[in-house]
Amino acid sequence: MLRQVAEGVLIHESEFCQSNAIVVHGRAGVLLIDPGVQGHEMACLAKDLSDSGQTVVAGFSTHPHWDHLLWHAGLGAAPRYGTARCAATVRDRLSDPRAKARIAEQLIPPDIAEQVPLDLLGLITGLPAEMAQIPWDGPQIRIIEHQAHAPGHAALLIEERGVLVAGDMLSDVLIPMLDLNDTADPIEDYLAALRLLEGVAGDVDVLVPGHGSIGGADQVHARIDQDRAYVHALRDAHVLSDPRVGPSAKDGWDWVAGVHARQLQRLARRSERDGTPG
Ligand SMILES: [Zn+2]
Numbered sequence: 667m668l669r670q671v672a673e674g675v676l677i678h679e680s681e682f683c684q685s686n687a688i689v690v691h692g693r694a695g696v697l698l699i700d701p702g703v704q705g706h707e708m709a710c711l712a713k714d715l716s717d718s719g720q721t722v723v724a725g726f727s728t729h730p731h732w733d734h735l736l737w738h739a740g741l742g743a744a745p746r747y748g749t750a751r752c753a754a755t756v757r758d759r760l761s762d763p764r765a766k767a768r769i770a771e772q773l774i775p776p777d778i779a780e781q782v783p784l785d786l787l788g789l790i791t792g793l794p795a796e797m798a799q800i801p802w803d804g805p806q807i808r809i810i811e812h813q814a815h816a817p818g819h820a821a822l823l824i825e826e827r828g829v830l831v832a833g834d835m836l837s838d839v840l841i842p843m844l845d846l847n848d849t850a851d852p853i854e855d856y857l858a859a860l861r862l863l864e865g866v867a868g869d870v871d872v873l874v875p876g877h878g879s880i881g882g883a884d885q886v887h888a889r890i891d892q893d894r895a896y897v898h899a900l901r902d903a904h905v906l907s908d909p910r911v912g913p914s915a916k917d918g919w920d921w922v923a924g925v926h927a928r929q930l931q932r933l934a935r936r937s938e939r940d941g942t943p944g
Contacts, residue, residue: 667710671874672824672829672871673827675688677880678711680703681707682703682775683703683733684877684878684879685700686874687699689711690807692802695722695744696720696804697722697723697802698722699726700726700727701725704781708737708741712740722741724745724800725744727752727756727788728821729748730748730753730817731834735756735790736787738783746791747790748792748818749792749793749818750793750794750818752792752818752820753793754792795811797809800822807823808822812863813848813855813858814844814855814856814858814860815842815843815845815856816845816848817845819833819835819859820833821862823866828870829874830863830873832863834877835860835876836875836890837876837878839915839922840875840877840878840922842856842893842896844856844929846932852933853897856893860893864887867890875889908926910922
């Protein structure tokens with residue numbers, strides 16, 4: 667079911683990790699951002715769109731993680747985009763013939779693995795780094811690329827509609843998950859990304875995270891502050907008080923505490939190895 671969150675901007679929520687697919691109405695059809703996770707959900711979205719007379723004219727993946735790179739044949743054959751760095755990362759990872767099997771076995775929860783179609787995974791075209799907007803016939807969508815959660819991660823600002831599509835940043839249920847594989851200073855990268863988002867926060871009325879609840883204008887700064895406090899606590903090895911971790915986590919999100927514990931461990935190992943924090 668599609669739910670409107672701003673004029674011409676609709677959300678389709680997936681069962682998996684409260685993932686949000688985003689539909690933006692353009693002049694000749696819609697742009698579809700992070701289409702969804704399970705095959706039947708994307709088929710449902712495709713049907714909702716065709717029932718309302720809409721075709722998908724472009725797709726966009728906010729970052730190179732499997733749950734943001736899926737597609738369904740029913741959505742058609744429109745060009746699918748990501749940042750150049752996102753697309754290069756996907757190409758590199760999928761060049762391993764075992765990659766899809768590994769995603770199915772190790773990354774997708776076993777209870778839904780059979781429901782996640784991987785045949786059209788990651789078929790995206792990288793947009794040149796200097797391209798600041800999504801090339802399509804619809805409201806202008808600014809690409810705000812940063813290095814935080816994954817290589818070439820992009821938030822999207824739909825200025826005319828006051829909507830910020832945050833990718834896997836600014837969630838009310840997921841803590842900041844740092845990219846500990848691809849960057850020299852994941853803590854500082856994450857803080858820089860939050861500053862970048864803070865720079866556009868004044869233009870945002872509706873915040874759409876990749877996973878979690880849609881936020882209003884008041885939530886933009888609140889979530890930036892909450893994520894920054896989390897990253898500072900990681901950096902300074904402070905005792906963490908974050909509602910997303912521990913007994914205050916929302917129902918079904920108790921596993922986030924495990925993600926936090928693993929991040930702490932890996933950061934500690936990194937700093938032992940490098941002799942530097944982070
Ligand atoms: Zn995600």
